[in-house]
Amino acid sequence: MDWLPPLVVFLLGLAVGSFINVCAYRLPRGKSVVRPRSACPACSVPIRWYDNIPILSFVLLKGRCRNCGAGISRRYPAVELLTGVLFAWVYFYVAAFSLRPFLIPFFWYFCASLVALSAIDIEHYIIPDRITYPLAAAGLALAAIYPARLGGGSLLDGLRLSATGLVVGGGSLYLIRVLGRVLFKKEAMGMGDVKLLAAVGAWQGWPPALLAIFLAAAAASVVGVAMIAAKKARWQSKLPFGPYLALGALATLFYGPALLNWYLGLYR
Ligand SMILES: [Zn+2]
Structure with a gap:
């Protein structure tokens, strides 16, 4: 029965991914994420529970609304599967x-937030405060209750390390933002x-926050150049x-220390 817990976890992730889809649709539109029930954006007919099963319903319905036949974005099953x-x-x-088991729900929350804000950013070019503010607060809280994770010995240590990460991580990107404005007159x-x-x-x-920026910039450059080469995007x-x-943040969450060792090793 060793396969049972991972399977349950995977199914839980699919269900959370389904909720992320609801959030990604409603948060930028200023709607409640709790009520009312989900409806087809095209014909407004409420979606029945058996048409709302993660991935499975999309496959069975061949990506179309049962009522009006409007196409359902492939982003929905993709978000569910990813989560x-x-x-x-x-x-x-x-x-x-062999990490502390209580970290599991914390890391789930971290991953779910990143998936949600990515889905929203791709469609609306915004990252809502309603996702980033609670995420930052949870990071500070985790550092306070488990300071050893960041290498701290006490609650205050943990808070200091976490707050330093917050200021350096946010501050670095803010600096890049200001520089971009001054040098390239671009947002x-x-x-x-x-x-x-x-x-x-x-x-x-x-350190992992800075590495996350580096990885993000590298990945964005590769994808950007590939898209321009494929004529799917222009420089502008x-x-x-x-x-x-x-x-980048997911890579450093899981493999931060190993990646940092590798990155620093490049300069030795
Ligand atoms: Zn419909």
Whole structure:
């Protein structure tokens, strides 16, 4: 029965991914994420529970609304699958490194927030404060109750390390934002990106936060150049940076120390 817990975790992730879809649709539109029940954006007919099962319903309905036949974005099953995989990843990661089990729900929350804000940033080019502020607060709280994770010995130690990460992480991106404005007269970075990196710093401390920025910039460059080469984008195209920052933050959450060793090793 060793396969049962990971399976349950994966299914839980799918369900949370389904809720993230609701949030990603409603948060930027200023709607409640609790009520009313989900409805088709095209015909407004409420979606029945059996048409609202993560991934399965999308496959069975062939990506179309049962009532009006309007296409359902492939982003919905993608978000569900991604969240399911990340939930299982957290589970295996905590087991593999014998970390404290109470970290699992904390890491799930971290991953779910990043998936949600990425989905919103891709569609609306914003990262809502309603995601980044609670995320930053949770990072400070985790550092206070478990300071050893950031290398601290006491509650105050943990808070200091977390707050330093918040200031350095957010501050670095803010500096890049100001520089971009002065040098290129371009809005390369939104305040949402700055707040996201502040939250990441609060969770991971400052070295991983800076590494997350580096990884995000590298990934964005590769994808950007590939898209321009494929004529899907131009140099002037507006591209959301949130998903790349999220990717960097996930990489450092799981493999921060190993990646830092590798990165610093490049200069030895
Ligand atoms: Zn419909």
